[in-house]
Amino acid sequence: MTTTLAELKQAAIVNGLRSCQLFAGMSPSELGAIAEFTVIKSVPKGSYLFHEGDPSHGFYLVQTGAINVHRVNAVGKEQVIHVFRAGESFAEGTLATDKGYPADARGVEESQVMLVQKNGMLALLRRQPELALRMLGSMSAHLRILVAQLEDLMLKDVETRLANWLLKRCPNKESEKPFKIELPMTKRVLASELGTVSETFSRTLAKFREQELIEVKGRTVTVLCPAKLAGVLRRNLGE
Amino acid sequence: MTTTLAELKQAAIVNGLRSCQLFAGMSPSELGAIAEFTVIKSVPKGSYLFHEGDPSHGFYLVQTGAINVHRVNAVGKEQVIHVFRAGESFAEGTLATDKGYPADARGVEESQVMLVQKNGMLALLRRQPELALRMLGSMSAHLRILVAQLEDLMLKDVETRLANWLLKRCPNKESEKPFKIELPMTKRVLASELGTVSETFSRTLAKFREQELIEVKGRTVTVLCPAKLAGVLRRNLGE
DNA sequence: TGCAGGTGTTGATTTGGGTCAAGGCCGGTG
């Protein structure tokens, strides 16, 4: 049995595709078809995958690391839209239009992504309506993320947003047992994802610490009593 | 030549479908197929088409009037996501998931919409991949709207947002000729769409009036010199 | 004719959080 380098690479890509929500559960032959026009890219920390307005070459799947999708305005301030991590896909929206990418994408850390190239994918979609439905589902999920993001940013103050963010990572929100959360990035980046700056973020953490809701040690945040934090969240929302 | 009532109704629906961006340029037979599972609904002013979490029956096309899609939080404050007008479609995202509608939808005024029912449309999409691509394109446009909305709300102050809003309705942004804009809704609603409250909105209008950028009379706003307003906008963005 | 409810305007007050500035802390490098 002989195996060429190309075949090995192909197999690696198929594996990568499978581990992605968008393609989970698809047959090996279908995955093979997609792998035909998929390439792997390394993204050094801080480097850009694309900028707003760049013509689209396809959409991306994250294998390892994290990709920050954001917009910048004239002043240079940036608004994080979402940080995509392993298994997630983004920029599917550019498949069906000839507009460019609507935002910027940059590696938060050293990352590996797969680029599913536009032309190949379009041709495949025309032959595989089921796949098109999957894409619709995936885009719908992104719409939901954005809607939630909008709501988060508009209807709540930083304290509420942080409480919400922390609770989202607790497995059981009504538990009274402490739960450790390891921050996946610097606090500065996290602050920006929450739509604020590092100073305010820091202050809000301090406030929670004083109320003995959390403990902070470096990049580890321990939610002392999720149920109590959930109470704070409810109170903030409900009044 | 005999024409049944049902055929007339069918023809009306086909016409409605054709006048919608999403389906523009499709063949009569395709439109006929879609019309099979499309129903017309009247939406009295202020009445709800659906609420967040309701199971999806399909997606909507606006024929006349305007539909306000928004979220409400526990306090009862609502954040407008977008106001859809004649020719636009919304809630396509619910086709490909079994999650319910992600937001609320209410008639801003007496409106007429078409409901394209979920099951029929799904079956058709499986047979018509081109149509699925169209849907992808449409959802991508919605993603762009949301991204723009996020940026608007986060990166700019009310003055800039209002200047931007007004300029968007001027046919020629560099003209020096006055242009009349008829507000399509109460100022309270418009304020909310701009992510602020009626008081602040009122004050900002007053500020522009003092600078002789606009004139206001009831629901008619006259932009005295679009080019000058564009200057204000640029200055706000660029510093 | 007068009242009730919704809409707009304006003023006074408060506040969340962004900005600036000044350390403290830590890890890497010469």
Add this chain to the structure above:
DNA sequence: CACCGGCCTTGACCCAAATCAACACCTGCA
């Protein structure tokens, strides 16, 4: 080891805009 450059934290200050409050409209209705 000492020094430097990132991060993080805390304090002081300030501003845009939300909130609270009073009042002027208008329109429909009894």
